[in-house]
Amino acid sequence: MLSDSEFMRYSRHLLLEEVGEEGQLKLKHASVLVVGLGGLGSPAVQYLAAAGVGTLWLADFDQIEVSNLQRQTLYDMNSLQHSKAETAREKLLALNPDIEVIAINQQLDEQSLGDFVAEVDLVLDCTDNMSVRQAINAACYAWGKPLLVGAAIRFEGQLLALDPARDHGCYRCLYEPDIGERLNCSNSGVIGPVVGTIGMLQALEAIKFFTGTGTVPWGELKLFDARVHRWHGLKVPKDPACPVCGPKGREKECE
16 A cells, blocks of 8 residues: 555656556565666666665666766766765665665676576666676576666667567577677767666666556567667567577576
8 A cells, every 4th residue: 555655756657547556556566676877777777766666676886987977867976986886775765765775786696696686576787798688688587587678879779678478589599698799888989868768768668567557568679779760679589599598598497
C-alpha cells in the first residue's frame, strides 16, 4: 500500500490508467542493478529513483573527472575525484529518500557480478567496455534476468532489450567477444544529449517492464542517428551455437 506522501509524490503516475496504484506498487517492490554510472547510467538512475523503483544497486569503481561533466549529468564540480557509486547514492537519496540505494564501489568479476545479478529483477548495462558487456550478458542469461543494454558514441546511440525467457538472440549472438573496441568516447568523442537519450530510454523501458505498460522491444537492436534524427531497428536472431543462450549455454544455467 502506498503512503500519503507516496500518493503525493507519484500523483502523475497514478493518473495514468496504464500505471495507477497497482503499477506504482510494482515499481516500489522492484529491484534494478545498474552497471556503469557514466553518461548512460546518470540519467537512467535519476529517472528510476524519481519513479520510485524500490531498490537500486549502483555499480561503478571509477572516480569523477572533469571531462565527465559534459555528459554525466548526475555530477557537478563538487563531485570531482569522488566515487561515482557513492556520489550517485547520495544524490539519489536526496532526490527520493523513500527508496533503497546500494553503492557497489568495486570492479566486478565473474563471481561478484553473478551474485549481484541474482539479487535483482532487472539489469541495466550502462558500461562502455566490450568484455564487461559480455560478462553482464552471460550473467543475466545464467540467472534468467532481463537486460537493457545501452551504448553511444559520436552522434550514434544503440538500445537493446534482452529477455532470456524469449526466443531471440543475446548480446553474444550479436557481437563476438574478440571484437576489438577501437572506438570509444575517450578517443572518438560523443555528443552529450545522445548518451542522455539512450540512458533515459533504458529507464523508460525498465518502467514499462515493471508496470506492464506498452511493449518492450525484446530482441530488437534500436539504432539512433542523431545527425538526421532517424531511428531504425533490426531483430537479433538466435545463434544455435551460442555458448550463452544456445543449448550448451542453457545447460550451464544457475539453479
